[in-house]
Amino acid sequence: GAGVSQSPSNKVTEKGKDVELRCDPISGHTALYWYRQRLGQGLEFLIYFQGNSAPDKSGLPSDRFSAERTGESVSTLTIQRTQQEDSAVYLCASRAEPGGGETQYFGPGTRLLVL
Amino acid sequence: GIQVEQSPPDLILQEGANSTLRCNFSDSVNNLQWFHQNPWGQLINLFYIPSGTKQNGRLSATTVATERYSLLYISSSQTTDSGVYFCAVESGGSNYKLTFGKGTLLTVNP
Numbered sequence: 001g002a003g004v005s006q007s008p009s010n011k012v013t014e015k016g017k018d019v020e021l022r023c024d025p026i027s028g029h030t031a032l033y034w035y036r037q038r039l040g041q042g043l044e045f046l047i048y049f050q051g052n053s054a055p056d057k058s059g060l061p062s063d064r065f066s067a068e069r070t071g072e073s074v075s076t077l078t079i080q081r082t083q084q085e086d087s088a089v090y091l092c093a094s095r096a097e098p099g100g101g102e103t104q105y106f107g108p109g110t111r112l113l114v115l
Numbered sequence: 116g117i118q119v120e121q122s123p124p125d126l127i128l129q130e131g132a133n134s135t136l137r138c139n140f141s142d143s144v145n146n147l148q149w150f151h152q153n154p155w156g157q158l159i160n161l162f163y164i165p166s167g168t169k170q171n172g173r174l175s176a177t178t179v180a181t182e183r184y185s186l187l188y189i190s191s192s193q194t195t196d197s198g199v200y201f202c203a204v205e206s207g208g209s210n211y212k213l214t215f216g217k218g219t220l221l222t223v224n225p
Binding site: 045 | 119160203212213214215
């Protein structure tokens with residue numbers, strides 16, 4: 001596709017429910033990232049996928065957060081037993097090449113509100 | 116980890132004015148990107164600029180990697196320039212993640 005797409009664009013859920021967020025990277029991009037942006041803050045790294053390598057989960061804030069990616073395509077971020085502090089915008093980014101020094105392109109984000 | 120500081124945190128301009136936004140970082144970097152986050156939350160790539168100077172219309176950026184800072188210049192500002200400007204750096208490590216500053220909130224009044 002032309003850019004990174006994410007769905008849903010907005011999600012309102014009740015505390016304790018599970019949510020699943022989706023990211024479609026730019027076609028052919030091997031690297032995929034998830035970031036979180038709390039209100040009025042910069043972005044925080046969550047998880048990194050590169051091809052078929054084991055993902056780097058070092059940014060996940062708790063074991064309630066998990067993510068999957070099939071090959072070099074779609075990724076899903078799952079938050080179990082959501083808490084109010086999980087309310088944030090979740091952004092996905094992709095990059096063409098493995099390794100550093102390349103531009104990351106961001107999707108429009110999913111705005112999650114936990115009531 | 117690497118620290119990224121942006122200044123000023125807030126900036127209010129009249130339409131037509133020029134401005135300079137600064138990004139300081141605490142370690143050497145492989146990548147530095149400037150983004151504009153519009154009022155709808157979309158992050159728009161402005162520059163990929165680990166070193167040197169680039170220009171794109173009314174915007175230009177300079178990164179002096181040896182002195183660990185980058186500057187974003189906005190000339191003849193327009194109301195559509197309003198939003199948050201983020202600097203983000205990639206400093207190595209195996210995941211090549213971006214570390215973001217807290218941003219500069221720019222408001223351009225008509």
